[in-house]
Amino acid sequence: MPAFLDIPNSDSLVLRNASVPACLIEGLPAGTNVHDDGIANIDIVIADGFIDALHPTGQNATPADIDLSQSMVWPCFADVHTHIDKGHIWPRKQNPDGTRPGALSSTAADRAENWTTEDLRARMEFSLRCAYAHGTAALRTHLDSTAPQHKISWPVFAGLRDAWKDRITLQGVCLEPIWGYADRAFGTEIADLMVEYGGILGAVLNIQDDTDNLLDFVIGLALDRELELDFHVDEMGDPDAKSFDNICEALIRNGYNRPVNVGHCCSLAIRPQDEMNRALDLAAEANLRVTSLPMCNLFLQGRQFEANGHDRRSQTPRWRGVTILHELKARGIPVAIASDNTRDPFYAYGDLDAVEVFSQAVRIAQLDYPVGDWPMAITRTPAETMGLSDVGRLKAGGPADIVIFRARSYSELIPRPQSDRIVLRGGKAIDTTPPDYRELDDILARQPA
Numbered sequence: 478m479p480a481f482l483d484i485p486n487s488d489s490l491v492l493r494n495a496s497v498p499a500c501l502i503e504g505l506p507a508g509t510n511v512h513d514d515g516i517a518n519i520d521i522v523i524a525d526g527f528i529d530a531l532h533p534t535g536q537n538a539t540p541a542d543i544d545l546s547q548s549m550v551w552p553c554f555a556d557v558h559t560h561i562d563k564g565h566i567w568p569r570k571q572n573p574d575g576t577r578p579g580a581l582s583s584t585a586a587d588r589a590e591n592w593t594t595e596d597l598r599a600r601m602e603f604s605l606r607c608a609y610a611h612g613t614a615a616l617r618t619h620l621d622s623t624a625p626q627h628k629i630s631w632p633v634f635a636g637l638r639d640a641w642k643d644r645i646t647l648q649g650v651c652l653e654p655i656w657g658y659a660d661r662a663f664g665t666e667i668a669d670l671m672v673e674y675g676g677i678l679g680a681v682l683n684i685q686d687d688t689d690n691l692l693d694f695v696i697g698l699a700l701d702r703e704l705e706l707d708f709h710v711d712e713m714g715d716p717d718a719k720s721f722d723n724i725c726e727a728l729i730r731n732g733y734n735r736p737v738n739v740g741h742c743c744s745l746a747i748r749p750q751d752e753m754n755r756a757l758d759l760a761a762e763a764n765l766r767v768t769s770l771p772m773c774n775l776f777l778q779g780r781q782f783e784a785n786g787h788d789r790r791s792q793t794p795r796w797r798g799v800t801i802l803h804e805l806k807a808r809g810i811p812v813a814i815a816s817d818n819t820r821d822p823f824y825a826y827g828d829l830d831a832v833e834v835f836s837q838a839v840r841i842a843q844l845d846y847p848v849g850d851w852p853m854a855i856t857r858t859p860a861e862t863m864g865l866s867d868v869g870r871l872k873a874g875g876p877a878d879i880v881i882f883r884a885r886s887y888s889e890l891i892p893r894p895q896s897d898r899i900v901l902r903g904g905k906a907i908d909t910t911p912p913d914y915r916e917l918d919d920i921l922a923r924q925p926a
């Protein structure tokens with residue numbers, strides 16, 4: 478596809494007349510015009526791979542400048558919740574009924590049967606190529622770490638993290654049901670593995686027994702080893718799922734002071750108002766950061782059936798599964814949105830395209846009007862969750878890692894898939910063609926030895 482704009486392969490560029498969400502600019506230049514919906518008009522000076530300066534549009538313009546004609550410019554994206562170890566298995570292992578239990582059982586079967594070093598590396602690399610082509614610069618993935626998978630997946634992850642370090646900053650979280658930590662020896666082994674591989678300690682919590690004791694043990698493991706924590710929480714439409722509160726209370730009780738990321742938090746949206754208010758207070762006190770996965774929630778939540786003789790017939794979903802993004806943000810809790818799964822039994826679609834995540838989230842969770850600072854949810858906020866101060870924002874001195882859209886406004890950005898976007902990494906245009914699915918045909922067809 479021909480680019481809508483020619484970006485010369487030069488070490489120095491001036492991109493004039495860009496429309497940038499002001500919330501994504503660190504150090505908004507004095508005199509910048511910020512118009513409706515928080516869009517700033519600026520010129521971007523690029524030198525030797527970095528942003529040399531940001532100016533209000535029109536200052537010091539020269540004929541050699543590239544006129545963006547008000548095209549939107551965003552920093553490259555941070556996708557803080559993905560599962561690239563599961564990605565792209567859909568052609569060989571589908572979800573039997575589209576529910577979360579169906580996803581768990583079919584994925585576990587595929588993992589036991591197929592997740593060799595070679596299989597994982599091929600699919601994970603494919604996912605990273607998708608994310609990179611779409612303009613993502615940092616990505617956190619959960620990795621199924623139930624024995625014996627942990628000994629296969631983490632070395633593959635470490636190899637890819639190293640191979641990709643100049644293109645995508647990769648972080649890993651061990652994924653294990655919280656009740657898996659009831660085996661204290663295995664829990665300790667996993668925590669030590671996270672030290673060895675520079676990983677983040679994680680667990681999945683919904684409705685389970687012995688929650689407080691298990692949380693105290695997991696948080697203790699993290700405290701002893703100075704590990705970060707990242708939890709999957711209450712991914713269900715049952716108001717009795719209150720692990721969100723249990724996590725906050727356990728973090729406070731154990732004196733864990735570092736920010737903790739929690740994903741999903743679906744049931745929070747259907748709990749009584751007084752419980753919701755208390756949960757918001759707890760989250761603020763516990764230094765929680767929340768990541769919503771709207772596309773995966775739409776796919777998996779609220780799927781229901783009615784008996785139809787011997788068959789089951791799909792019913793229209795009434796519950797769409799998204800947490801209380803607006804209320805959390807209003808309470809001062811950092812809120813991110815992320816991809817979650819891609820072409821696997823948890824989510825049959827998706828391509829690690831942050832633009833799709835954003836534009837879908839705007840529709841699903843009504844992140845409008847005004848769109849305001851919601852672009853932070855797929856850029857700056859998740860980058861901060863990942864501890865990355867150079868990703869997800871435009872600033873003088875930061876890397877020239879940017880995405881240029883033909884669109885000039887949200888009303889031009891959100892309706893179209895932005896397949897003609899231009900991605901600059903270190904000031905140079907990259908190939909934005911995502912890999913061909915055919916490349917995975919052989920690995921998905923291969924039978925385990």
Ligand SMILES: [Zn+2]
Binds near residue numbers: 559817
């Ligand atoms: Zn997840």
